[in-house]
Amino acid sequence: MTEEEKADEVKAHETSCMLEGAPAELDAGSIMALKVKVSCSSACDLRGKTAKIIAQDAVVKEMEIELSEFDGVVTETDEFVVKAPTKPGGYTWASVFPAQEKEGVLHQESSTPFSFIVKPHITNITVWDVPSPIVFKTKFKLKVGVRCSAECKLTDGKIEIYDHESSKLVTETLGNFPWPATAGLYWAEVELEAPGTEGYYTWEAKLPTTGLKLPHEEASSIFEFSTTRRPEHVVTVEVIDKDENTPLKQALVTLIPCGTLYTPFRKRTDDRGVAKLYVPKGEYQLCVDQADYKLFETTAEVAGDTKVKVELIYTPVDYG
Numbered sequence: 001m002t003e004e005e006k007a008d009e010v011k012a013h014e015t016s017c018m019l020e021g022a023p024a025e026l027d028a029g030s031i032m033a034l035k036v037k038v039s040c041s042s043a044c045d046l047r048g049k050t051a052k053i054i055a056q057d058a059v060v061k062e063m064e065i066e067l068s069e070f071d072g073v074v075t076e077t078d079e080f081v082v083k084a085p086t087k088p089g090g091y092t093w094a095s096v097f098p099a100q101e102k103e104g105v106l107h108q109e110s111s112t113p114f115s116f117i118v119k120p121h122i123t124n125i126t127v128w129d130v131p132s133p134i135v136f137k138t139k140f141k142l143k144v145g146v147r148c149s150a151e152c153k154l155t156d157g158k159i160e161i162y163d164h165e166s167s168k169l170v171t172e173t174l175g176n177f178p179w180p181a182t183a184g185l186y187w188a189e190v191e192l193e194a195p196g197t198e199g200y201y202t203w204e205a206k207l208p209t210t211g212l213k214l215p216h217e218e219a220s221s222i223f224e225f226s227t228t229r230r231p232e233h234v235v236t237v238e239v240i241d242k243d244e245n246t247p248l249k250q251a252l253v254t255l256i257p258c259g260t261l262y263t264p265f266r267k268r269t270d271d272r273g274v275a276k277l278y279v280p281k282g283e284y285q286l287c288v289d290q291a292d293y294k295l296f297e298t299t300a301e302v303a304g305d306t307k308v309k310v311e312l313i314y315t316p317v318d319y320g
Contacts, residue, residue: 010101010104010105010106011104011105011106012105012106012108013040013041013042013044013105013106013107013108014040014041014108014110015038015039015040015041015046015097015107015108015109015110016038016039016110017036017037017038017051017095017096017097017110017111017112018036018037018038018039018095018112019034019035019036019037019095019112019114020034020035020036020037020076021033021034021035021079022034022114022116023116024116024117025116025117025118025119026084026116026117026118026119027084027118027119027120027121027149027150027214028084028085028086028087028088028118028119028120028121028214028215029083029084029085029086029214030083030084030150031081031082031083031084032081032082032083032084032116033079033080033081034053034079034080034081034082034095035076035077035078035079035080036051036053036065036067036076036077036095036097037074037075037076037077038051038067038074038075038076038097038110039073039074039075040075040107043072043073044105044107045070045075046067046070046075046107047067047068047069047070047075048066048067049066049067049075049097049100049102049107050064050065050066050067050098050100051064051065051067051077051095051096051097051098052064052065052095052096052097052098053065053082053093053094053095053096054093054094054096055082055085055091055093056091056092056093056094063080063082065077065080084116084118085118086118086214086215087118087215088118088119088120088215089117089118090115090116090117090118091115091116091117091118092113092114092115093113093114093115093116094111094112094113094114095111095112095114096109096110096111097109097110097111120209120214120215120216120217121148121149121150121152121214121215121216121217122148122149122216122217123146123147123148123149123207123209123216123217123218123219124146124147124219125144125145125146125159125205125206125207125219125220125221126144126145126146126147126185126221127142127143127144127145127205127221127223128142128143128145129141129142129143130142130223130224130225131225132224132225132226132263133225133226133227133228133262133263133265134194134225134226134227134228135194135227135228135229135230135231136194136195136196136197136198136227136228136229137193137194137195137196138193138194139191139192139193139194140191140192140193140194141189141190141191141192142189142190142192142223143187143188143189143190144159144161144172144187144188144190144205144221145179145182145185145186145187145188146159146174146185146186146187146207146219147182147183147184147185147186148184148216150214151183151184152184152212152213152214152216153184153186154174154184154186154212155173155174155175155176155186156173156174156211156212156213157173157174157186157207157211157212158171158172158173158174158207158208158211159171159172159173159174159188159190159205159206159207160205160206160207160208161190161192161203161204161205161206162203162204162205162206163195163201163203164195164201164202164203169192169203170190170191170192172188172189172190173188174186174187174188175187175188190205194225194227195227197227198226198227198228198229198262199226199227199262200224200225200226200260200262200263201224201225201226201227202222202223202224203222203223203224203225204220204221204222204223205220205221205223206218206219206220207219207220225263226262226263227262228257228262228279228280229280230280231278231279231280232279232280232281233278233279233280233281233302233303233304233305233306234276234277234278234279234305234306235255235276235277235278235279235284235300235302235305235306235307235308236274236275236276236305236306236307236308237253237269237274237275237276237277237286237288237307237308237309237310238272238273238274238307238308238309238310239251239253239269239273239274239275239288239290239310239312240273240309240310240311240312241293241311241312241314242311242312242313242314243313243314246273247269247271247272247273247274248269248273248290248293248312249268249269249270249271249272249273250268250269250290251268251269251273251275251288251289251290251293251312252266252268252287252288252289252290253266253267253268253269253275253277253286253287253288254266254286254287254288254289255277255279255284255285255286255300255302256284256285256287257282257283257284258282258283258284258285258299259283265277265278265279265284279302280302281302281303281304282301282302283299283300283301283302284299284300284301284302285297285298285299285300286298286299286300286308288310288312290312292314292315292316292317293312293313293314293315294312294313294315296310296312
């Protein structure tokens, strides 16, 4: 039999290649869990044959996977993983069943393109433990944490603090371990110096992304505080139940400087119903708040050490 006659005896079967599990978008460098399925026009069992993933990046990459499961109609691979590109953008790859001949049957090539978008990781910044008010021109500390949407280890990340004039004040490296009981909130304690004048200030914490291993979106968080003169006097506030004449602990005592936007001075009463607040001289609005009691408000002039006794009226809320 001639070679031409042998070729005529080869049967050609059409195939259809499909892909399962391809996401529409995903984070840079993350994992795709995929499965290739191939069907034959004659319902052939294609186990042992191979399929490919072809990635058209800067360099053509191929990944070959064996077909291993047959359900009587479709032959498929086990689930396998492919790492997404690290550069953000749109990509079109393909799952391919190459033409393969066995025992006189040629299964023709088929392919299915699939497209997806690679995104930079989303980051969020949290600022906490910001003291306020702060005595002007003194040192203070706060904490800054950063969390990545993909829970990246951000120990190589930097935190930058900018003041109200957009001047960079300090750069701090995130620590090696996340904040306790959180999923990947990497943090740093930052020491700063308060401005040299009284006022209300808005500063900003930023995460520059140039030094991170994978692309991340830039993130920032605004935090606010006020500065004040050095405390000159102590205001001692005693809070009692008016009817029972008993001390009220954990009542919130607030002194608000009159005619300013400065942050109030706050303190909760102790077990004796007493709160001591250290403030500069001036006129203040005094507020005392306690659950189930009527809010107390008055104006207080502080020209020296001052003692105030506040009697709160019990007014429970009727939910009936």
